[in-house]
Amino acid sequence: MDPRPPLRLELLEAGPQLRSWDDALGAAVFAGERPGTEAPLECPPHLPLARVAMACLGGGTVIERWRAAGRVRSGSHGMVRYTHSEEFLFGRLHASEDGAADGRTGLERATERAYREMHAALDSAGFPHLLRVWNYFADITHETHGTERYRQFNSARQEALVSCGRSVRGNVPAASALGCAHGPLTLYFLAGRAAPQLIENPRQVSAYHYPAQYGPRSPSFSRAALVRHSGVTLLISGTSSILGHRTMHEGDPAAQTRETLANIEALLEEANRFEAGAFALDSLTYKVYVRDPNDLPAIRAEIDSAAGAGADRVYLKADICRRDLSVEIEAVGERP
Ligand code: 3EB
8 A cells, every 4th residue: 555645745945855757646836927947946857847937926836746646647639638546537628729720819718728728638538526726827817809718718718618519517526717927728636437526606596597798698606625645635726805796805915815725614514514623724835926016015915814723835936817806716635
């Protein structure tokens, strides 16, 4: 028996602590708004790396590395590069926007292509259950062709899911969708052989049931996914200061952070109904997206006060998908 957990996250600023890539599945690299293309320290060339043009507010490069246990195999399928262990697959793709055609915007075409390719790769590798997807693209709140780009993304994501025979509400993965500085639409994702337990937040309307005022096609994601293996991993989606379906505390980043943490606590309470006492605010790994770097001290103070001063916490400068949101937080809980 391999004593290592079958799925494990390391979230760190690149440096000497990055050690060996031996049991890595892959990584996301946030190397600033004008990143170079060199691979991070000693990363073997076969590993899937998702590069995102986002600045780390600590000044360095953030590496989000997913590790597995046992034998890791790598492959590619269409645009997707992936690795997988016996139980889990990590994949990534970059889809450039090649302009509008056939009545669809460049972003809609790239999104549709990305989601079709992702599902084709999962089908071919034999990992039917998508657990978690990270979506990054530029100018997320900008309008083109009379429609906000985040809405274009939501429409195309739904249409692609339907054409792949996947659900658009209910049985949908945990996710994040954020605006980066530039570059292609970038997706990375985790999939499994077995279905996760999907969790919704009783304080919030499910995103896939948001009313039409946020766009004609709702965002297809679940609030969290509980993944059981020899231990348990809780993958918490991007979470924000939304109560019901409405933004709360516009213009007050500290209050938005408290509301966001209350939403995360509500998700922990749901998860702990199934995994008694496994998860608490002070033992999560946090990735925090901050719209305005001037708000960082206030946001950080709220997180430290609610969750204690933790190590595995990174702050990235990003555009949140609603202009009235100053902060979004995603988190991972791990019980060995
Ligand atoms: C929200 O709660 C904030 O479109 O995939 C969070 C996580 C958000 C994922 C997505 C959007 C997405 O609606 C925004």
